[in-house]
Amino acid sequence: MAAIPKREGSVMENLVDMRDHLKTTRAAMQAGVDPLRAASGHRNPTGPAADPKDRRDLEERLARDRASLGIRLEEAEREMNELCACRDALEAIAAELAALPEADAATIADLRFRYQQATGRLAAMRSASTSAVGASEAEPKGAGAIWREAIPVVLAILLGSAVIALTMVLLFR
DSSP states (O other): OOOOOHHHHHHHHHHHHHHHHHHHHHHHHHHTOOHHHHHHHOOOTTSOOOOHHHHHHHHHHHHHHHHHHHHHHHHHHHHHHHHHHHHHHHHHHHHHHHHOSSOOHHHHHHHHHHHHHHHHHHHHHHHHHHHHHHHHHSOOOOHHHHHHHHHHHHHHHHHHHHHHHHHHHHHTO
């Protein structure tokens, strides 16, 4: 019988850990204790050492997400300020319109211009934030995806050069 590869051995260890976790969760539920608290307190301190790549990956993801959240919070604050300014402008326009029961065309045109200006700023800000969010959420391609896309091109170049080489050999023999 062949030895179990290390990768499969870790799967077996994970299955055993899952079984133990399910047992503690079931026991906690039967005892009336919150299963999340009971499960979080149980950790296997003698487990395998963490892979440095996993740690580095987690650190990079944390840094990226923390920076992204900071930017999104700033954008949300700017949007809130703009919404408040738009609300204030619309309320001022509504108050002016209510105070003038008989307004001339120039006054109505001025109020309409101010209304369109306030709502236009809000619409422009929203469309800019929507396009920025769509662009920032796209993750860059990994090396594996780039290679998978490049393999057909590389094969076509090799096949073309082989055809040319074969043609040259047959012509100049």
